[in-house]
Amino acid sequence: xxxxxxxxxxxxxxxxxxxxxxxxxxxxxxxxxxxxxxxxxxxxxxxxxxxxxxxxxxxxxxxxxxxxxxxxxxxxxxxxxxxxxxxxxxxxxxxxxxxxxxxxxxxxxxxxxxxxxxxxxxxxxxxxxxxxxxxxxxxxxxxxxxxxxxxxxxxxxxxxxxxxxxxxxxxxxxxxxxxxxxxxxxxxxxxxxxxxxxxxxxxxxxxxxxxxxxxxxxxxxxxxxxxxxxxxxxxxxxxxxxxxxxxxxxxxxxxxxxxxxxxxxxxxxxxxxxxxxxxxxxxxxxxxxxxxxxxxxxxxxxxxxxxx
Amino acid sequence: xxxxxxxxxxxxxxxxxxxxxxxxxxxxxxxxxxxxxxxxxxxxxxxxxxxxxxxxxxxxxxxxxxxxxxxxxxxxxxxxxxxxxxxxxxxxxxxxxxxxxxxxxxxxxxxxxxxxxxxxxxxxxxxxxxxxxxxxxxxxxxxxxxxxxxxxxxxxxxxxxxxxxxxxxxxxxxxxxxxxxxxxxxxxxxxxxxxxxxxxxxxxxxxxxxxxxxxxxxxxxxxxxxxxxxxxxxxxxxxxxxxxxxxxxxxxxxxxxxxxxxxxxxxxxxxxxxxxxxxxxxxxxxxxxxxxxxxxxxxxxxxxxxxx
Numbered sequence: 001x002x003x004x005x006x007x008x009x010x011x012x013x014x015x016x017x018x019x020x021x022x023x024x025x026x027x028x029x030x031x032x033x034x035x036x037x038x039x040x041x042x043x044x045x046x047x048x049x050x051x052x053x054x055x056x057x058x059x060x061x062x063x064x065x066x067x068x069x070x071x072x073x074x075x076x077x078x079x080x081x082x083x084x085x086x087x088x089x090x091x092x093x094x095x096x097x098x099x100x101x102x103x104x105x106x107x108x109x110x111x112x113x114x115x116x117x118x119x120x121x122x123x124x125x126x127x128x129x130x131x132x133x134x135x136x137x138x139x140x141x142x143x144x145x146x147x148x149x150x151x152x153x154x155x156x157x158x159x160x161x162x163x164x165x166x167x168x169x170x171x172x173x174x175x176x177x178x179x180x181x182x183x184x185x186x187x188x189x190x191x192x193x194x195x196x197x198x199x200x201x202x203x204x205x206x207x208x209x210x211x212x213x214x215x216x217x218x219x220x221x222x223x224x225x226x227x228x229x230x231x232x233x234x235x236x237x238x239x240x241x242x243x244x245x246x247x248x249x250x251x252x253x254x255x256x257x258x259x260x261x262x263x264x265x266x267x268x269x270x271x272x273x274x275x276x277x278x279x280x281x282x283x284x285x286x287x288x289x290x291x292x293x294x295x296x297x298x299x300x301x302x303x304x305x306x307x308x
Numbered sequence: 309x310x311x312x313x314x315x316x317x318x319x320x321x322x323x324x325x326x327x328x329x330x331x332x333x334x335x336x337x338x339x340x341x342x343x344x345x346x347x348x349x350x351x352x353x354x355x356x357x358x359x360x361x362x363x364x365x366x367x368x369x370x371x372x373x374x375x376x377x378x379x380x381x382x383x384x385x386x387x388x389x390x391x392x393x394x395x396x397x398x399x400x401x402x403x404x405x406x407x408x409x410x411x412x413x414x415x416x417x418x419x420x421x422x423x424x425x426x427x428x429x430x431x432x433x434x435x436x437x438x439x440x441x442x443x444x445x446x447x448x449x450x451x452x453x454x455x456x457x458x459x460x461x462x463x464x465x466x467x468x469x470x471x472x473x474x475x476x477x478x479x480x481x482x483x484x485x486x487x488x489x490x491x492x493x494x495x496x497x498x499x500x501x502x503x504x505x506x507x508x509x510x511x512x513x514x515x516x517x518x519x520x521x522x523x524x525x526x527x528x529x530x531x532x533x534x535x536x537x538x539x540x541x542x543x544x545x546x547x548x549x550x551x552x553x554x555x556x557x558x559x560x561x562x563x564x565x566x567x568x569x570x571x572x573x574x575x576x577x578x579x580x581x582x583x584x585x586x587x588x589x590x591x592x593x594x595x596x597x598x599x600x601x602x603x604x605x606x607x608x609x610x611x612x613x614x615x616x
Binding site (some may be wrong): 039043044049050053054056057059060071072073074075080081089116119122123125126130131132133135138141142145147148149150151152153154155156157158159161162176178179180181186210211217238239240242243246247257258261262266273276277280281283284287288291295298300303 | 319325330331333334335338339340341343344345347348351352355356359366369412415416420421422426427428429430431432433435438439440441442444445446447448449453454455458459462487491494495497498543546547548549550553554557558570573574577578581586590591593594596601612
C-alpha cells in the first residue's frame with residue numbers, strides 16, 4: 001500500500017505533459033524497473049550504513065569472545081572458536097564478583113522507577129486536570145527545570161546530602177526521583193492525560209468519586225503507555241548514569257555497574273581488554289533488552305517530547 | 309457535554325467554592341514535586357549562588373571572600389582551556405550530528421520497506437552512547453593499536469594514537485557524539501510525517517525538482533523541529549562528561565585537550581573539594597547555557613518558519 005503511494009508520487013514527479021509519450025504499457029514497465037533498481041541501491045546503501053554504525057558494538061561483542069591477544073590483531077567479525085574465558089576472568093576481576101555491582105545497579109534502578117512512577121504521575125494529574133492558583137507559572141517552572149543541567153546544582157546538593165550523612169548510600173540517587181525532579185516525565189504524562197477524554201472524569205465525579213479515586217481508578221489505568229515509557233527511559237538513563245553515581249558512591253562495596261566498570265578500566269590499563277570488553281557487553285545487555293522490549297514506547301516517547 | 313458541565317457546577321456549588329477545593333487537592337498531588345523543587349532544585353541553585361562568593365572546603369565553615377572566585381576565573385587558564393574545548397565540541401559536533409540525523413530521516417521517510425529495522429539500527433547508538441561501556445570501547449578503537457588503525461592498516465595507511473595525540477583526541481569524542489544521531493533523527497522523522505503531501509504534489513505540478521522541493525518545502529516546514537533539536541542538543545552537548553572522563557582516564561588529557569567544562573567542574577569540586585569556586589563555575593555554566601538558549605530563540609525569529 002505504502003509502496004503504491006510512493007510509486008504514484010514518483011510518477012507524479014517524473015510525468016511531464018509532453019506530446020511524445022511512449023505507449024503506456026512499455027513506459028510503466030520501464031519505470032517500474034528503474035524504480036526497482038533505485039530502491040535496491042537505496043536498501044543496499046542503508047544496510048551498509050547500518051553495518052558501519054553498529055560495527056564497533058558488534059566487534060566488541062565478537063572480541064569479547066576471542067583470546068586477549070587477538071583483540072589487537074583481528075579487525076574482522078568472523079569468530080573461529082568460542083572462548084568464554086574473558087567472561088569468567090572479568091566477572092571475578094574486581095573486589096566483588098561482577099554480579100554484586102549488577103545487583104547494586106538493579107536496586108538503584110528499581111528505586112528510581114518506583115519514585116518516578118508515583119511522584120511524576122501525581123504531579124502530572126494536578127497539572128493536567130486540576131485548577132489551582134498560579135498553575136501557569138508553576139507549569140512554566142516545571143518546564144524550565146527539564147532543561148536544567150544537573151551540574152549546576154550538584155555542588156550544593158552534594159553538601160546538603162553530606163550533611164544528612166547520605167554519601168555512600170543509594171539515597172541521593174533515589175530520593176530525588178521520589179520528589180518528581182525528573183520533570184521530563186511529568187511533562188510526558190501531562191501530555192498523555194490531556195489526550196484522555198474529560199467525560200470519563202465527569203462521569204466518575206457524578207458517581208461521587210473524588211480526585212484521588214479518579215486518579216487511581218480511571219486515569220492511572222488509562223495511562224499505561226505513558227507509564228511504560230517512563231519505566232523504560234528511567235531504566236536506561238539510570239542504568240547508564242555515571243556522573244551522580246561516581247560522585248555519591250565512593251565505597252567499592254556500593255559501586256554500581258558504570259562506576260565498577262570505570263574502576264576496572266583504571267586498574268588494568270591496556271592489559272586485559274578481553275575481560276574489560278566482556279564486562280562491557282554484560283553491562284550493555286540490560287539496555288539492549290530494554291530497547292528490544294520497549295522500542296515502541298521509546299520511539300513514541302522521543303517523538304512527542306524530544307528525549308534522548 | 310454541556311449538560312455534564314452544568315451538573316458539575318451544581319454539584320460543586322453544594323460543596324462550597326470549587327476553586328478553593330481544587331487548591332487543596334492540587335497541593336496534595338503536587339506535594340512531592342514542590343518538595344523536590346524546593347529541596348533538590350531551587351534550594352541548591354540559590355545555595356550555589358551564595359557559595360559562589362565564599363571559600364569553602366566542606367570541613368571549615370564557608371568564608372565570605374567577595375568576588376574573588378570570579379576574578380580568579382579571569383586568570384584561570386585551565387578554565388579558559390575548558391571553555392575552548394567545550395565550545396569547539398558543541399559547535400562542531402551538534403551541527404554534524406543534526407545534519408546526519410536530517411539526512412537519514414529524509415532517506416527513511418514515507419513508505420520505505422523495512423523502515424522499522426533501519427530506524428532501530430540507527431537509533432540504538434543513541435541509547436548506548438552515554439554508557440561507560442561504549443567509552444571503554446572508544447578508548448580501544450582509537451588507541452594506537454585499536455580497531456581504527458587495524459582497519460587503516462588493511463588499506464595501507466599508517467594510523468596514530470588518536471587518543472594519545474592532543475590534536476586528535478577531541479575529534480574522537482566528536483565522532484562519538486555524531487554517532488548518536490538516532491534520537492534527533494526520530495524527532496525529524498515525526499516532523500517530516502506532518503508535512504502534508506499535497507505541498508509536494510503542488511510543487512511537482514509546478515515542475516520543481518527534488519532539490520528545490522527540499523529547500524523550498526521541506527526545510528521551511530521542518531524548521532521548527534530543527535530549532536527544537538538544535539536547542540536540545542546544544543544543552544545536551546554542554547553537559548557531556550562520561551565519555552571525556554573515561555576516554556581520558558579522568559584527567560581530561562592529553563594536555564587538557566579533552567577537558568570538558570563539566571570535567572573541570574568535577575575536578576575543582578570533587579577532587580580538590582574547592583566547593584566555593586566550583587559553585588561559581590556551576591553558575592557560569594548556567595549563565596552560558598541560558599545565554600546560548602536566549603541567542604538561539606532570538607535568532608529563530610529570522611530562520612524558523614511557523615505555518616499559521
